[in-house]
Structure formats: structure tokens, C-alpha cells
Amino acid sequence: FRTEQRFAVPPEYLDAGLVSALAVPLSDRGRVIGALKVRSRQPQRFGPDEQRFLESLASLLGTCLQRAQTEEALNHAQRLESVGQLTGGIAHDFNNLLTVIQGNLQVLEELPADAPEVARQQLVSAAMRASRRGAELTGKLLAFSRRQVLQPSAVDVHALLHPLSDMLRRTLDQRIAISVHVAAACPPVLADAGQLEAALLNIAINARDAMLDGGALSFNAAIAEALPDGLRQELGEGRFVCIAVSDTGAGMPEAVKERAFEPFFTTKGVGRGTGLGLSAVYGFVKQSKGAVALESAPGQGTTISLYLPVPGSAHLAPQDMEVDPQAVPPGLKVLVVEDDLEVRAVAQNFLVALGCRISVCSSAEQALELLTATSDFDLLLSDIALGAGMRGTELARIAQQRLPGLAILLMSGFSAELLDADRESPVDWELLPKPYSRNELARAIARVVAA
Template sequence: MLGVSEAWRADSPEGLVLTRSEPLMVEDLRQETRFPVEHALRLGRLSLLSVPVSDRGKVVGALTVWSALDRRFGDAELRFMESVANLLGTCLQRAQTEEALSHSQRLEAVGQLTGGIAHDFNNLLTVIQGNLQVLADLPSVTADPLAPQLVAAATRASRRGADLTGKLLAFSRRQVLQPTAVDVEALLRSLADMLRRTLDQRIRIHVDVASGCPDVLADASQLESAVLNIAINARDAMPDGGDLVFSAAPLPALTAELREQLELGPQDPSPDYVRIAISDTGTGMPEAVKERAFEPFFTTKQAGRGTGLGLSTVYGFARQSQGTVLIDSEAGHGTVLSIVLPQPPVEALDARAELPAASELAPGTRVLLVEDDAEVRLVARRFLKDLGCCVTACASGEEALAWLQEQRERGDPSPACLLSDVALGAGMRGTELARQVQDHWPELRILLTSGFSADLLQGASDWPWPLLPKPYNRAELAEALARVLRD
């Protein structure tokens, strides 16, 4: 039921779905009193299921299925219909944005198309990776000569799925970054050592970092991934070997062109930046290729050898980190790709510390887990129990608030931490739950988790609570919890 221009009747299944923005399931139309059912009964219909279809967070229609059997629909059918509605919403976004695509808009457009399904996809990966991690620890698996290899292969495949989602979100600048002060020299030398062991021995690798080179403010894992992407491109440009040089130095001043790329006005104060350059002696790029280098899915490699996402991902990461990427290349004369990133403020340098270990979680730490997806909830609960936590699990924000109020009325102690998904189905959002908990139970520490859904993560940089991206493993959950409880 999409695209009808006339107003929806409130006394219809679709009208109820649109006004309430939540699914509607009617087990027996013969007992339904909220809307007329005579016509449906004449057609032999006895039950229905209707779910909202959303476009960029706004309900634009409803998807309805009828059945000649009563009590035909259950939770499995509801989840299937919600998945179909998500796909329809994504198709609507594509249809509406396709005509508006231009060279400067492609990163954002791809982000809009992928953002609608990222949350569901990462929920699935959380379940898969979590169960694989639990499976790998079972004695029956560790004792089997073949089983650990099969589990490891499945784990690697699920990680590749998570990496792909991260790349799709990266070039739209919608990934969740955790910027810290990063030691550039240590990162480049570590990468160079790894590449010396893996690249063609005819490629000579050098590291040239200026003495006393400052740190940069960036997400360390994403910066490493960006530099690695460029290095892989450099390798492909030198099939017969050559020189690959990693260098870094502070930028003494910003040119007018660079200020424009960094979106700094003439009167804006100029922060300090560091330039990380990766240069090669390969085939170089003609002007036509340079102009399209950052376009998603543009590649000059043979079919099957590249997705065209590498430099787009690098560009999206740099722009989201308040920096940019520069290209200096000429056909036959090699390429220099430079990532320009800001230096961290003094407070970021003071806060730089190793992530706390899982052992820092006190045995018996009480955690309130709120997750609407039953399978994700089961995996998260298992992780928390493995970490020695006492867990209370709720399926909605409303249920969590009611439980907390019951605890207070009985005089029982509150949990130490709230761990909540941001998207909690049709009910209260995780951010609203966090606000209410913060207002009424200020002693609770709060950790949010999300599968990168673009619309839900809007304004995430302004949230006062840390965010743990999905999919996460047991160690990452332990580190995030320990940090929240320590700070």
C-alpha cells in the first residue's frame, strides 16, 4: 500500500499502522472492532499482518498481507515482513536519490542506500560471530581435529561481512569513529613491518617520519585500514617492483586551496595538521583517472581484482575525521597519496591510555541489558555471563524502566551499567531510554550499541554516552564496559 495520494482512512488497517508507526497483527477479523471488516470477510479473509514502510525515518506507507486462515501470522512472519518493508524503504530511497546523483553527491547517496539496512545486517553478524565465538570454546569442538578449522573459516567470513558494511558506510562518512591520539610513527612502522613480510620482495619499503612528528586525532583502526588500502593500490601499480615510502610530518601552513578542501573560511582559526604520505614509483595516474579516483565503485583493475571502494573509503574516513586526501600523480611517474589529519587537542593527549582489560570488570558486576532482537540479546547475555556479570535482560525500553522502578520500590540496589541498543523496534529508542535513566538513576553508567543505521546515528557525536558498534565480540564488549565503569 504505497504511493496513494489521498488521505489514509484512520479506520483501516493501514490507517492504524500509519498513525501509530507500528506493526498491526489481527489474528481473527471476526472479532475485530477497530475498523470495518465486512468487505474483507466477504472476500474470505480472516487474519492480517501490516507493517510500516519508512523512508529516512518517516513512515510513508504500509505493507499488508491477508490470509483466509485465522491466527495465520506469528513472530516469524512479522520479522519477515519487517525485512521486506526495510528493503522497500531502501528501494524508495534509491528511486528518489538516483536522479540527484552527481560527482560530488555519490558518497552521500550510497550512504543513504546502505544506511537503511546496516542495522539489521550488523544484528545478524553479531549473532553469527557471537555464537561462533561461544562454539569455538566448547570442549567438543577444541578436541575435534577438523571443527576448529571450520569455525575459524566461518568467523573469518563473518568478519569480511562486517568489513564490507564498514566500507559502504565509510565513504558516506556515516561510520562510527572513535577518535583518539594516534602515534603516527608507531603505526607506520608496524604496518611497514607487516607489509615487508607479505608483499613482493621486489617492492622496497621505507619509513621516513619527521623527528618529533605529532600525533593525529583519528580512529586508529580506520587510519590503519586507510593507509593499508593505499599501500595495496601502490603494490598493484608496481607489478615489477619498486619503492613504497611511508612518510609523515607536521604541515607548517595551510595553502588557500587546502583550506578550501578542509572547509575552513579565510577568517577561521587554523588548527595544526599532520600530513601522512604514501608514495610509490609505479605506473601513476592519467588526469582522467585522478578526477574519478574517489568515486565509489570506480576502478581501473581487472574484473574480480577490486571493488572500487578503496580510495572512496579513505576519502570518507579522512573527511569524517575533519581532514582530507590529496593526490599527486602523473602517468608513468608514480603516485603520492597524502592523508591530512588534525593534531589532537591537549585533553586528548592527556586522556590517551591503553584500553582496560576484561579483568578490570569486577566479578558480579550487575548489568541491565536492553535489546529487542531475541538472538542478539541471547548472545550479549552469554558474553556478559562469561565475563562474570550478573545480567537482567529486557526486550524494550519500557520494560527496562518498569524493572528499574520495581527495584527502587523494593529497595534493591540498581545495576552498575545499562547496555542498550539504539534501535529498539517500534517502542522507545535507546537514546530516550538513556536520557530517562540518566535523569532518574544518575548513578547508572550507560553504554549504547548500534549497527550503524545512518538515520539513528544522526547526532551521535552530541550524545554524552559512549557507543559500541555492532558486530562486537566478547573482548570488545569487555573493553567498552570496563572503560564506561572506570571513567
């Protein structure tokens, strides 16, 4: 190195006593992307054998790099395909729902003044059903993306499964025999009770569709003494309950099993399914810090197992507390903050119907002008996203600093905002997702005022 004239030798090489070196190119599809080098303190250390070894190693590294790049390209293509499926499926389903809503409202608008009241009610009911289906579709999408706001509590599996099975016996094909077995020592699970019931219902409906000539549907729950291969690393430490739903239906070939949890993937005919059922189940269970296992083969039925955590010693929220909408105190003074004019009007109408006294603002800045130390508001009802100005969460904090006894009810149509607010907000704040009905608003108000 000290006598090398063809290129500059870094001083560190000389300081380290290096006197010989060997380098080979590192290539990717014929393009040189780097070099593999070795150095030694011994003169003439590297010969033909070392050169061949280093060339083989460079070739192996190049092959590994090509494989990694190919896998990344494939994963990217699969992600784009999933996005395309989501976009197309959402557009199709929502356009159908909007057609129902828009069509019924247009007919209602054009009805003559002397039209029978029953005709008006039928049109309104059809539009309401379509709007509820839209909200359910959004909920399934949020569950698939694991961005749904969950309210985990200690859920008694026995108390959940038996009423569910009774309901299924009345509503599913009478040729399907339904059985439930819950181990005597089965502990509760930590999950959102309503979403767990919806997940089991989704699985049961899929099972029904796989048993066109009848069959058997069984629910089994017990503590998971031994987890399947691969799930322990996914789940981590802790105790888990396995809720297994098994059917004697047609079963799934391997190609269908691999795609069973993909959004909008369905083997059902047109109009019989959205393809969101199992993907919503998967998203809910993963968000609940659990796992899903699927066992199926053609002609041998299907078993879907949900592994859900057993509650620890942490404080748990009570299970869905039923609150009578009539529990809203009459004359409750509410400050409404909502930047969308039409949503604000809906909230106003709901609150007036509930007997509340209301003041309305379109921004947090306007609301702060009314929230003085002498104001007598009982409740702040605010959207989280309020346009370009201050967010509803910041407004709520300032409001409670000025009026410590003020109840806070935040609402949003963005699930991510509710998740963030849930992590940041005090325990006495209530979070209400949009869309909401008048009864849902009333129950939320009753809970937060009573807290």
C-alpha cells in the same frame, strides 16, 4: 502610466513617479518563463537601443539558466550512478559473504554426531571469517559516507608509521623497498588511530598492486607549511600535518584519477578488490576535518597525501586504551534491553560467559519497571533503537536519574544513531557498535565500569 488602459498599473508605480517602462520576455528553450522589466521617471526613456540591450541581457540570463539546469541534471544523473554502483557492489559482496556463512552453517547442521571436532571447527572458522569481512565492508561503506563513529585522539605519527612499515615489510612483496621519514618537529595529528592505520594500509595495498615487478614505497610526514592550491579554503584555519604515501608504480591516467575516490570503482581484476579502499580513505579523512590530495601520472608513480589537523588545546580522548577482558568484575549485575530476540540471545550468552548476572527486557518500558530506586543493577546495556517505544538514550537518562551510580553502555547497528548519541550523551557513557565480539563487549564493559 496614469493614462494606461490596457492593463492595471500598481499604485506603487504611480506613487514613485514612474512614467515609462520596457519589458522583454525571458525564455527557456522557447518557453516563456518570465519577463525582464525596467522602468523610468522620464517620459519615452526607452528606445530601440535599450530594447536590443535588454533582449541581449534576457538571452544571456536564459543561457545561464539553461546551463545551471543542465549541470543540475548531470549531477543528479551522477548521484544516481553512484547509488547504483553502491547498491550493486553491496549486493554482490554481501551475497558472497552470506553464501559462505549459510553454506558452512548448513554443512555444520548436517554433520553426523560422530564427525571429527576439527571438521566442525573448520566450518565455524570459515563462517566467522565471512562475518568479520561483512563487518569490515560495512565499516568501509560508513567511512565512505562519513558516518562512521570515530574516536579522535592525539596520534604520534612516528610511533604509528614505524611499526606499520615493519609489518608491511613482512607482508608485502619483498621486492618493494619501504622507507619512512618523519620530520623531527612533526607534531601529533588529531584522528582515530585505528582508522588512520587502516587508511594507510589501504593506500599501501593499492601501491603494492601498482608495482607488480617491485619498486619503492615511502611514507613521509611533516607539518604542512604551505597547503596546495584549493585546500586552504577546504580545510579552513589551523595547522595540519601532511602524511604522504608515494610509490614508483604504474601511475594513473587522468580518467582513472578523476574516479579514484568513487565507491566500487576499481581497475583491478575480478576478486582482487572491492573498489572501496580509496573511497574509505577519503571518507575517513574528510570526517576527521582533513583533506586528501592525489598526484599521479602514467609511468611516474602515485603520491597520496593526507592532511590531518594538529590537536588544539581541547580535551582529547586517550588513545585506544587496551583493557583486559578479564577486567569485567565477576558477578556484575547487568540489565540488558534489546528488542531483537536473536541479538538479545547473543548478548545473554556473552554476558553469562563473562560471569555476569543478567536481567533481560525487550523494551525500555519493561526495563523501567525493573529500574526502581532500590534495584541493585551495576550496568545498563541497551540498544539505542528499541522499536516503536522509548529510545535507549532516553531510557539511559531516566535510569541514571533513578540510580546515579549506574554505568551506561549503549549499542547500535546504525552508525548515525551512534553519532547522534555521541553528541548528546554524557562523557561517562560508552558506545558499542554492532556487530561486536565477546572480547569487544568485555572491553567496553570494563572501560565503562572503571570510569
